[in-house]
Amino acid sequence: MSDIQEQKASIAITLPDGTVRTFASGSSGFDIALSIGKRLAEDALAVTVNGKASDLYAPIEHDSAVEIVTFDTPLGRDIFWHSASHLMAQAIEELFPGSRFGTGPATEQGFYYDIASEHRFREEDLRAIEKRMLEIGKRNILLQREEMSREKAVEYFSGVRNDPYKVEILEDTLKNVDTVSLYHQGEFTDLCSGPHLPSTSKIRAVLLTNISSSYWRGDSSRESMQRIYGIAFPSEKLLREHVARLEEAKRRDHRKLGTELELFMLSPEIGSGLPVWLPKGAIIRSELESFLKEEQRKRGYMPVYTPHIGNIGLYRRSGHYPYYSESQFPPLTYHDEDGHQEQYLLKPMNCPHHHLIYSSKLRSYRDLPIRLTEFGTVYRHEQSGELNGLVRARGFTQDDSHIYCRPDQLVAEICNAIDLTQFVFSTLGFSEVQTRLSMHDPANQEKYGGTAEVWKQAEKDVREAADRMGIEYFIGIGEASFYGPKIDFIVRDAIGRKWQLGTVQVDYVMPERFDLSYIGSDGQKHRPVVIHRAPFGSMERFIGVLIEHTAGNFPLWLAPVQAIVLPIAEEVQDYAKSVHAALLAAGIRAEIDTRSEKIGKKIREAEIGKIPCMIIAGQKERESGEVSLRRHRQGDMGSFTVSGLVEMLRKEITERT
RNA sequence: GCUGAUGUAGCUCAGUCGGUAGAGCACUUCCUUGGUAAGGAAGAGGUCAUCGGUUCAAGUCCGAUCAUCAGCUCCA
Structure with missing residues (x-):
């Protein structure tokens, strides 16, 4: 009896820092907060009691671990x-x-x-x-x-x-x-x-x-x-x-910056959701493509090219046509004089073409893995309300590769793909990357192809690769594609927004549908596994995100115009022109502003144009044979000889820093 | 696709009660020749998204279409 009263009378509250305090039973979170400090009691919104969220004034009857919840969490x-x-x-x-x-x-x-x-x-x-x-x-x-x-x-x-x-x-x-x-x-x-x-x-x-x-x-x-x-x-x-x-966020909007910096355009005359790359945007895209091509060459990828349309049978076979028919452009239908009919689809995916390249000849287990790669442009009829500049378009280019490997090579190949993706993100300045393992939803079985065992194996492989790479991840149930689980990379941009970009996907289903095979060491036919992977995902979407991440202030290697020469007066234009020529000869994308405007105005316009290097040439510089460098958003960097400057910029460009 | 909003010069935006369009920036020409974020003047630039309706008269009111935006739904 007295024991019970004793228990009711006081309770021990453990605070997050480990300290234990005694309170009267029935005390509320507010009482606890107040005992810690007046300020905390004012900021307190609720409490967690043994990890469970509860109202601030709810009485606490038993010994528990209590945390005061404020707006900061x-x-x-x-x-x-x-x-x-x-x-x-x-x-x-x-x-x-x-x-x-x-x-x-x-x-x-x-x-x-x-x-x-x-x-x-x-x-x-x-x-x-x-x-x-x-x-x-x-x-x-x-x-x-x-x-x-x-x-x-x-x-x-x-x-x-x-x-x-x-x-x-x-x-x-x-x-x-x-x-x-x-x-x-x-x-x-x-x-x-x-x-x-x-x-x-x-x-x-x-x-x-x-x-x-x-x-x-x-x-x-x-x-x-x-x-x-x-x-x-x-x-x-x-x-x-x-x-x-x-x-x-509004200032960084890629649609606004894309227009201002003349990177891309969208026009109803071409079609809704069909972005067109303007010369300056095309430079960024081409630099990114070269970067990835170079990296993929080192990693044993083989480039291929495939057409923009494919016989509809190809997509019936892959399952894309029946599964995604509502989000594809309608088939092109061709009739000849004999009433013979053929149907083609604007390709919504590159994989079927690649699968046919794989099966175009007999493959030995010694040939694997085979890594086919293509910047493949695909067309999907996204719902009109979904369209959003480059980030969601109807025509876009995937940095798409398909890796055909033996089951014993699979985990290592997933790891390679993860490594490449991480390399791409870190080079482009996305330092915060989350990883989601996108698994199927067992409660929604009809959404997926393949058998239960195949899914079990694929998800196990994906997990194993993620563990082996030591990446932190979370699981997304129901986020898998219809043919297999994925590893999705979600980056956080400079102002904290999240974007899903790269992806690595395991696929046991397509090899079955396309009857892909290789000859094993036993002389028998075996089924390869396919990895689909795209570090950028879509070039359009990636660049859209990159524009917002950098606010249009691209690193030197990507900047459409890397340097602009600004002569101070007409008298030094010939000198400025020779500097401009030297930059061009060194492969630097340089412009020259010979208008009869004051230097202040030329600088202002170059700053607004987000040109990384402003190279100022006046009488002083001409005398010494130097130029003065001003970096975008940094200001005057001092004087350099032309050859010294060229060397410095070239180093920064090749190192992609 | 659905709901709502929006659409006027290359860009950003005014335009009253329905009476044939205006600014700033950019552009062109001229003057100015200068030292690290806007020198001055003049000029040119428009089928007011498209089509139809009401009206003596439509950028303005009504309808349809197209596009864009914010969400919803979707994302191989």
Whole structure:
């Protein structure tokens, strides 16, 4: 008896730094935070108790490890934004009575809520909703958790709240759950597992960013709802920083920079989603291609070329045509006078052509691995709403290779492909790379080709290679392609956004479909394994990402114009021209600005044009036989002899630094 | 493809109540010959995305189409 009372009276709380403190049983996370510091208690949004997120004021009854959750952590932001979505719903309910609410989760960059309303939300409404949200914040309404049986909740949401969407969630998604939780904040109540902020007053800055539509439960056969996106912060300052980041992203937008720097164009007269490389962009692409070709030559790849169209039978055989027919350009149909018909497909993939090259002659086990490589342009009819500059196009070029190897060579070949991909990324300045092992979803078997054993083996090989390379990875269930598991490389760019670029894929299915074989040491036919791999992925997409990553400030080896000679006055133009000629002779992409403008203006324009080297030639330089160098975004670098400068730049170019 | 927004000079954008289009930058020519992010002047540049409708009259109002943007869905 007394023991039980003793236990109830006090509990031991272990903090993240390992210290243990004693509190009265039933103390809340807030009490704990307050005992650590006033500032922490103010910043506290919620707690984790033995790793499980919980409300800040929920009583803690037992000894546990407790962590105070603040906005600085991913969990803290998730809880904050989730509560902000409830706050937005409350504001919308107050301003637009009769609105019904679907789901309103936090996302990586804020939150949204799906709303069914008679009212068509417009931009002006967002400002009014923001205002009301802040006003409700000031009311300092406490959020109250209430648990009830699912049946009671159904009654509550069909009666009191009259929200059919919540009822559907209760009766479908949650049909196996006995007890559910509701969160009340003033007049507003939402079905939610929580946890939530203790009070609406934590939300002090709000930005509603856009309105779009979504289908109820993501199902295009269900009704369309209005989705309002937003983001919220505990202070004005954090919001301002967020807005500054958005503006930075806008400044780096590859579509904007691509036009300004004359890298590529898109024109409805050519066709939607069909980018055209302008001379300056073509230089970047060609430099990247040369770089990879050079590297692949060292690694035993053999270049091939294949046509842009292929008989439709080829793609029926590979499975691409039936599987992806809705995202391909329709087949080209050819009839001759005898009524004979042939159908061709603009190639959506390079692999079938490569497989036929492989099987064009008898292969010995001694020949393997065979690594065929091609910058192969493919065409896919992406949905119109998906198109996005270079990043998502309908015609694009893959740095596509297919490696045909024996099963005993497979893991080593995957490792080689991983190594090449990592080399490419590090050369291009993507220092932060995440790796995803994209596995199949056993619950969705009809999505995939091949047998269960084949998948088991392929996934084991992929894992083994990733382990052998010592890379950190995470698993993506359901991310595999239809013919096999993948290793996908996701880079983080200079302003923290993630992009999926390179890929290495294992394929036991295509060798079967194309009846690929080699003669083993036993004199018998054996089935090779295929690796599909593309470090850049798509040249268009990669360069699009590279533009945003570098903000158009390309390293010297990639810069379309590497140097521009700027004569100070007409009197020194002949000298400047001789410098220009020397640069050209050294293979440096150089221009010269002989306009009768002042040097300040020439420099300004070269800076805006993001030209890495400005080479200034005036009377002083002519006398000494030197030039003065100004580097883009760095300023004056001093004087150099022409030959010294050329040598320095050539070194930087060949080393690709 | 779906929902919403947008489309005016090479670029960025004005254009009121429906009355035949305007700025800045860029471009061309001339003046200016200079020292590390904008020297001056003049000129040229437009079937207002396309097609149709309403109207005496359409950049402006209505409809369709095309394209772009933000999301949704998809991504071999």
